Amino acid sequence: MRKEFEIQGCIEVPPEVTEDEFWNTFIGFVESKGWSFGGGIREIQDGYYILADGSRGRRVLDE
Amino acid sequence: MRKEFEIQGCIEVPPEVTEDEFWNTFIGFVESKGWSFGGGIREIQDGYYILADGSRGRRVLDE
Numbered sequence: 001m002r003k004e005f006e007i008q009g010c011i012e013v014p015p016e017v018t019e020d021e022f023w024n025t026f027i028g029f030v031e032s033k034g035w036s037f038g039g040g041i042r043e044i045q046d047g048y049y050i051l052a053d054g055s056r057g058r059r060v061l062d063e
Numbered sequence: 064m065r066k067e068f069e070i071q072g073c074i075e076v077p078p079e080v081t082e083d084e085f086w087n088t089f090i091g092f093v094e095s096k097g098w099s100f101g102g103g104i105r106e107i108q109d110g111y112y113i114l115a116d117g118s119r120g121r122r123v124l125d126e
Contacts, residue, residue, distance in 0.1 A: 002109050004073040005085050009102010015064045022068050029092045039072010046065050
């Protein structure tokens with residue numbers, strides 16, 4: 001039997017935590033348990049998605 | 064500035080890991096970093112959501 005837990009939510013971090021740091025810490029945790037993650041993360045600043053080029057995208061709540 | 068990372072994905076675990084164990088481990092990790100999580104998790108077995116009463120719900124891919 002294949003078991004997974006779907007996660008939909010947000011983790012709030014201090015402003016100085018970069019996306020790379022967050023990703024490496026999160027994946028490090030998952031792998032330290034022998035688990036695996038499939039999916040993605042998106043950075044949000046003050047309620048707006050941050051695009052790959054660092055610019056501000058749309059508001060999260062406008063989805 | 065408020066910074067969050069939105070997570071949308073699945074973590075695959077061994078079949079013996081219960082939802083309570085997963086939740087406690089996941090939240091323990093988040094809190095150990097001084098971060099906080101807002102959102103939810105759903106259990107999936109063999110591609111089907113598992114309902115609160117333990118029965119099998121709809122297929123994940125039918126969403």
